[in-house]
Amino acid sequence: MYISTDASRIRQREAQKARDNRAEIVRARSIGQVSRRDLVRWGIFTASGLLVCKNGLSPFARSAYAAIPTGTPRSPLSGAQKFTQRMPRLQLQTPVPMTPVVRGAETDAAFGGQFVGQPNARRLSYHNDFSAFVGDPATNPFRNPVTNRGPMEGRPPTEFFAHQRWNNFFPKAGYVMSWTQCAPGVKFHPNMPDQEPNSVWCYGTGNVGQATLPPFLIKGRYGEPMLARVHNNTPVNREENNGFGRNEQQLHFHNAHNGAESDGATGAHHFPGTFYDLLWSTSLARRDKINTDASDRRASGPDGNGGLVNVPGDFREIQGTMWAHDHRFFFTAENVYKGNLAAMINYYSGPDRGNEQLNDGVNLRLPSGKFLDYGNIDFDVNLIISDGATDQNGQYFFDVFTTDGFLGDLPLVNFAYAPFFEVLPRKYRFRILAAGMSRFWKFALANANGQAVPFQFIANDGNLVVNPIALTSLDHQGVAERYDIVVDFSRFRPGDRIRLVNQLTMRDDGRGPDKDLTLAQALQGDKDDPVIGAILEFRVVSSVPSVDAPSQTLTIANSCGVNDTSRVPLVLTEQIPIVTPVRTRLVEFGRSGGGDSRDPVTGQCTPDCPEGMPFPWSIKVNGQDAHTFNANRVSLLIPKPGEVEHITYVNGGGGWDHPIHLHFEEGITMNRGSGTIPATERLVRKDVWRLRAGGQVTFQVQFGEYGGSYVNHCHNTVHEDFAMLFRYQLLSNVGPQVAVTPTPNPTPDGVLFTTPEILPEGDPRTST
């Protein structure tokens, strides 16, 4: 993707001109001066809507100066060197209390603390109040206060989008946040220039107009439901985006057990000036089926005072490391990349308490800290790892023309360019999130001599493995996968340095991994891909300030050796058995057919997509016809909760690699066909599976507790945006979700509904 720094000047200029030309097309399209149809007619786009492979335009065209893809000029470093800035910790958010307020037959939730004055959170969307208002629309108190058009809440109306189980999970903790322009001073390294307000759109606390990086850290705990109010404060004018990013969003909580209306991927994006309330219930899966009397102490959350709050559900399905990001259909890649990666969210439970000292027979005492009852992060560190790129002015850059994959050339950890992090010589837990748009990773740790440093693998996609797994190198890590590891630095001394090394090369086109490098090879770097090699340096020191108790200093004397009270038990959880399923399903992710995302009559997508957008990626269910994404089409229907299914994903083949994400539920990885399956996956619960080129995976899953419309898709977000995504519908036993959810079609003036098509091959109700 990026041309070598060894390339000639004329070659560099050529690549820069190609990028300038693409940027000019983006600008012309964004202000309506030219359409994709024009570009096709003029030979700039292919008939399928892809950028033609033309030198001076496409990054992949051959040129007179080189036989390899043209590539894009490197991001200027402005003199920045690796490991010269401190790694920022995520911005910890403090919740406010929510109190019940009775309003007729409804009970609303009032924000306390710093968010007093926010409209109360309601079970039903304010869209209902907006629509019911009689009088001068200009005086409608429920209208969008910025544009004066449409409702102030983006959540669709009707009982279908009311918060499910509102009384079961009445919110106790409140968060208010805004997706908005970045503030002055946001940069990836002190040497690099400030990002312009519309280069990065990130998250700020409260209803604010400016925000900063890194993303938030939210500490959730079982038994404390959260209400997250998300304001969209991006520019009203869609053209003010510095070339990429759509000012519409739906925030997905990946992969918590929430109602569909709060999953963030029901097709209900919302517009500038509006907010959307998400009920992050902290419900434990199988609460309607297992441990319904909440008698199992392992199914619990910390009470804040050394005790536990028992909750119904299966303790084997406790979740830990999760995150939240935009899911605006057809624009997810550019929005998430632009900064709509709101937060990492750690769920704390009785066993996974985030307290390494408290010994009550339930707490696993994993490395974390001891000052707080739960959620200590002194020795429990979130790492958001991504690859970014900037243009020649140092502004954040994204190539909206790629349909294969987007690779950056700046390794970022918590959005800082190749930083360092100081550690004490003791055990640490790291929660590693692969957050690039298309890049796969393979991480190892190397000491100063280039030798591998062993570590223990304890959780995959936020799910504890039954037994810790000793490793010297992680498996490939695809987009959105989370790996939790424990590293014991006690073998090192102050002054030692250990580096986190990426060993996986990617194909130039971003379509998937190329090859694994040895640690020695990786440490030498790759002149064509600066994201290969060391990207984070751990510096062993003798003292660090506490994050959990800022007045305290953590030292070797008080936190290491015998005072490192953390444990990595030999057993972390119990295995959920594989059983005979009620049904089996087959889903193929490939590249066939002509794309049927658009309505054949109106030519519009549901929801709206760019005019002329191509749809090269497609999905088949049970060997039937291929389809590209249409939110008004249900591809899989789960007729009732609690039924165990075995689902097989097959890669359509042909040289692609897809990390496939199932929303809402985790699956237990059963096999990869005739292929090998690593210990970190075998019988492990996951929500993202790399299909690998020509690969397959079968997992066991059961759906429950909630109903509604969710999705399943490739998390190479570029593939996802170009329609490698499908909707599945979960029917419930009670409430409106006993029926199929009408499809929301958001507009700035409100939400319209349509009745979805249901693929017969995905609907078991049709079988005899």
Added chain:
Amino acid sequence: MRQVHTLLKRAVATGALLAAAYAVASVSSAQDATTSTTTTTPTTSTVKVKVPPTTATPKMIADAVARSKARHDKFLATGTPEQFGSEEPYTPK
């Protein structure tokens, strides 16, 4: 390059005329929408064209794997990934 620039200049020059025609449809259809909020009554009606298998059989999975393997082998042999729409047709042997 010159050709590209010429095309772009032409695009910009004609942009004022094109904008009126395309702005609503292509760039800001949602922003320019003037319809008032309406909601339809949710229904459970479905569109069913045929009744294909709703459970995957071992043979169905084996066929899918065979298709995948054939395409993967082709990729390994040629080094060229499948292109848009080129997956089909494929008949398992």
